[in-house]
Amino acid sequence: MAGKKRHMLTFADLFCGGGFGARGAVAAGAQPILAVDAWEIATETYKSNFPTAKVLCSPIEDIAPQELAANYRPDVLLTSPECTSHSIARGAKPGCEQSKETAIGIIPWIDAMKSRWLIVENVNRMKKWGRHKELISAIQSHGYQVNDLVLNAADFGVPQSRKRMFLVCDREGSIISREDLLAMHKRPVRSARSIVDWSGTYKSRPLYTEKRAQATIVRAERAIKELGPGKDFIIVYYGSDYAGGWQSLDAPLRTVTTLDRFGLVTWQGGVPYLRMLQPPELLKAMGAGSKHELPHGSRRDKIKLCGNGVCSPVMEIIFRKIAQIEDEELGLAS
Template structure:
């Protein structure tokens, strides 16, 4: 078994994707109690409520992780946030890098918004990883080309201790679908509507979408259609009687959480944690390719070869 620890686990999208790809997730950590509660409702292993700055390498090492995964908070980089790295959350990317390098797992996977590529923080994190000898693969993946019914671009940094740079890049890019996954492709008529409303950041943008296209990025807000909504030229229909907003749980389905995944809590908290989550099947896509790489005999350390035998 290949053991995985998830730092900044949220409600578990990244963990579940890795679990579905055959990894053995043994522990998770986050500092948001509501997300940790949801995580612990849905997994057999435990998520601990802990601040990343209070989390020690010694504690992580006690779970013998072969892989550390995690999505440090992205609000300081995100187009939905303030895009201000001085807010403090960007430093959690560096904390993630420090913990990985203190623990020294064979592999790690870090997820974030694609805007991190324009940040001042990412090069610092890369320097930390490179100083310890990690070979790095950097990719930006469109979730809709990875089996997720959502146009959501996310950055992944995958490291292999002692490996070569770009060891996984070609594999991740070469297996992308040639066609975006639509909501109907993934869920059929599960929503019992052809059209739905997703509140735009401004009315210069469309707000009405069809299930015969991938969803726009699921964000942490979900609002009803406002009175007097101005029809946009790009809207999928101009008949508002055929349109409704999606429910919280329907948005979780677009994030490819299974219908059996148990969510409970306030609507505000659930919308935020679902919007923050890594789509499960996007995580599975990355995990599947990493598993294939790890399972190639030349890439497997002798100790893991013995364990896998």
């Protein structure tokens, strides 16, 4: 239609973490205008990557969203409530109800911001939470069509197998399916091998040493028995594991968590060597691309940032779909 122009989507980012989801949204042409997280390392990382956004370091319940809404009216409210009490990676530890209820804490923000679009990302096990239906009903009561999707990052060209729940919600009633998003995706499948820095920058040590934990040796020997000597592989620590504690480099990396859980085994002169994967490699596993940086915090902090993050290419496709829908409404879509 004559006179109509493409609108740049803006978004507010609650539980913003290190900005991995935001990186995907920006790749789709969107602009972050407001971000909130309770962890200082996360907000400093976000500021470094998106210096034009207003970034607040605070729990969301300590902020009055009505006051912010006077100056910030994002098209998309992007939220990733704390997921540790839902995740299978917790093992047998009991869940923290207060942690889970950070999801309910987004409701005042929905009411204040009145964004057309709402995205809620979390681990798929959140659906087992007793108040999950209450959350869905509350979102619907604000006029949203809720598209409840389970997406695996590996299906979107991310070198990591990471299944997450995405509630993609529209006040205008758009129906969005997993198949719609996959149809927009053109990236090939990528393996764990693609994230490894093979330059020799990170030094390995012999697998068999006196100080090496026996559990690590057992994991490694399972892999060597299966693959044969001389084949590189990854040892997987922590979490519920049904694959023998190791994985092939030819498959996407298992889910990155907030813990240091991946050891790379390589061979030198017929001898196996081991080192842990490093934050720049995990950053690649999140699909964040070369523009994203982790300039703040310790090695452990950077691993935690990755483990708490949203894989960028998945969020990019969601934002591209949102933009496509708005373009079609304006008659701009080809």
